Amino acid sequence: MQFESKSLEILAEALKEMESGFTELPEVSLEFDYEAMQRVLLETAEKLKDNYPYFHPYYAGQMLKPPHPIARLAYMLSLWINPNNHAIDGGRASSQMEKEAVADIAGMFGWDKFLGHICSGGTMANLEALWISGKLNSEKMIVASELAHYTHSRISEVLKLSFQSVPCNERAQIDLNALEKVLKTGRVGTVVATIGSTGTGSIDPLPEILQLREQYDFRLHADAAYGGYFILVDNLSPAARLTFDSLGQAESIVVDPHKHGLQPYGCGCVLFKDPGVGSYYKHDSPYTYFSSKELHLGEISLECSRPGAAAVALWATQKLLPMEKRGEFAAGLAKSRQAALELYQRLNSDSRFLLVVEPELDIVTWAPRAKTTSRISELSRAIFESAAKRNLHLATFNYPSRLVRKTWKEVQFDTDSVVCLRSCLMKPEHLDWLDRIWELLDKATNEVLL
Numbered sequence: 520m521q522f523e524s525k526s527l528e529i530l531a532e533a534l535k536e537m538e539s540g541f542t543e544l545p546e547v548s549l550e551f552d553y554e555a556m557q558r559v560l561l562e563t564a565e566k567l568k569d570n571y572p573y574f575h576p577y578y579a580g581q582m583l584k585p586p587h588p589i590a591r592l593a594y595m596l597s598l599w600i601n602p603n604n605h606a607i608d609g610g611r612a613s614s615q616m617e618k619e620a621v622a623d624i625a626g627m628f629g630w631d632k633f634l635g636h637i638c639s640g641g642t643m644a645n646l647e648a649l650w651i652s653g654k655l656n657s658e659k660m661i662v663a664s665e666l667a668h669y670t671h672s673r674i675s676e677v678l679k680l681s682f683q684s685v686p687c688n689e690r691a692q693i694d695l696n697a698l699e700k701v702l703k704t705g706r707v708g709t710v711v712a713t714i715g716s717t718g719t720g721s722i723d724p725l726p727e728i729l730q731l732r733e734q735y736d737f738r739l740h741a742d743a744a745y746g747g748y749f750i751l752v753d754n755l756s757p758a759a760r761l762t763f764d765s766l767g768q769a770e771s772i773v774v775d776p777h778k779h780g781l782q783p784y785g786c787g788c789v790l791f792k793d794p795g796v797g798s799y800y801k802h803d804s805p806y807t808y809f810s811s812k813e814l815h816l817g818e819i820s821l822e823c824s825r826p827g828a829a830a831v832a833l834w835a836t837q838k839l840l841p842m843e844k845r846g847e848f849a850a851g852l853a854k855s856r857q858a859a860l861e862l863y864q865r866l867n868s869d870s871r872f873l874l875v876v877e878p879e880l881d882i883v884t885w886a887p888r889a890k891t892t893s894r895i896s897e898l899s900r901a902i903f904e905s906a907a908k909r910n911l912h913l914a915t916f917n918y919p920s921r922l923v924r925k926t927w928k929e930v931q932f933d934t935d936s937v938v939c940l941r942s943c944l945m946k947p948e949h950l951d952w953l954d955r956i957w958e959l960l961d962k963a964t965n966e967v968l969l
């Protein structure tokens with residue numbers, strides 16, 4: 520069996536329990552054509568077969584992680600109510616659950632006073648953070664590393680803020696000398712530090728960036744959409760540990776529960792250290808239904824209607840798997856990181872491969888060894904295809920050649936960027952499946968190289 524379905528029994532029971540809260544109302548009987556629904560739903564299932572097996576350990580490509588069954592169930596359960604977390608009147612219980620769930624996430628970074636909410640994803644969360652940055656420093660620039668998520672330059676465009684990209688070093692981190700050079704112009708309003716870059720999982724060094732902040736006054740925004748939850752694990756490199764330990768000193772943090780927080784899509788989170796930024800969200804909408812004096816989440820969020828379901832799912836997941844340093848949730852992440860370290864070691868001691876960077880989280884990046892970067896790109900694509908034929912799903916990504924020039928000593932650089940292989944080992948099961956994954960990678964590689 521590939522799909523867990525035993526949990527559906529719990530859903531039926533919980534649905535009854537929830538229904539018992541509404542028994543004083545007269546019953547409404549709605550008629551549906553169940554045969555037609557069945558036909559359409561089976562057709563839907565047929566359509567959905569056309570997907571990579573994201574739920575399976577052999578899917579080790581892009582950032583896709585199956586939601587925990589509790590998240591699926593809680594999300595579905597809430598849909599019989601379909602609360603809207605725009606206002607307390609749209610979802611009393613789910614608004615309260617959102618406040619609690621977000622407070623737990625903020626607590627993970629050591630914040631007990633903060634402003635924050637769930638939004639549709641990392642893009643929206645970063646947009647809100649940079650929107651506040653722009654309100655505070657409208658004349659100044661946003662800067663982020665060349666390996667930061669492309670959303671930052673696009674968001675800056677949307678917000679009509681100027682943006683500059685800062686080169687990275689060989690470890691795929693923002694280059695501190697290059698950063699200081701831009702800071703010296705006095706035109707930087709906000710530095711975006713990437714805590715877990717989307718390509719390699721690299722981490723910008725916060726202690727050093729914070730030192731620069733002492734000298735050059737800027738706002739620090741941490742894009743930890745992918746990496747944020749790794750603050751809980753006990754197997755980071757010492758440098759990464761120091762960075763995670765300083766994360767609470769940023770002015771704003773973004774973390775995506777739909778990346779590593781076991782949530783279905785549609786769940787990002789933005790946090791501000793200073794609750795005072797809430798005043799920028801002030802609006803005077805004639806349509807909304809803010810009836811009580813309590814905080815309505817719609818008053819501190821750019822999106823209006825928001826799925827209460829996402830908050831309910833997040834709350835239930837955190838209830839089952841609290842975000843504690845030595846808890847089960849943290850152990851799952853630590854296993855992913857361990858899987859990445861082990862895959863890295865196997866690749867590193869195999870002469871067929873070149874490594875891009877040492878993994879800081881659970882993302883591994885490498886390439887097949889060849890004479891030129893153009894040939895490496897061809898071979899990477901071929902291995903990607905050959906692995907996929909064997910049901911092992913990796914990812915490819917384009918990396919600036921400049922950043923591997925020093926480490927890939929015998930390679931001729933005939934292209935500005937080079938296609939590499941990339942694997943996000945996001946499922947804790949990846950560790951147990953590593954031998955099988957390696958076997959397929961080995962075969963796929965030999966098919967291409969020999």
Ligand SMILES: *Cc1c(COP(=O)(O)O)cnc(C)c1O
Nearest residue numbers: 640641642668717742744745775
């Ligand atoms: C995924 C990601 C984003 C974008 O978030 P979405 O949830 O895809 O909108 C931004 N920054 C980083 C570092 C990411 O990994």
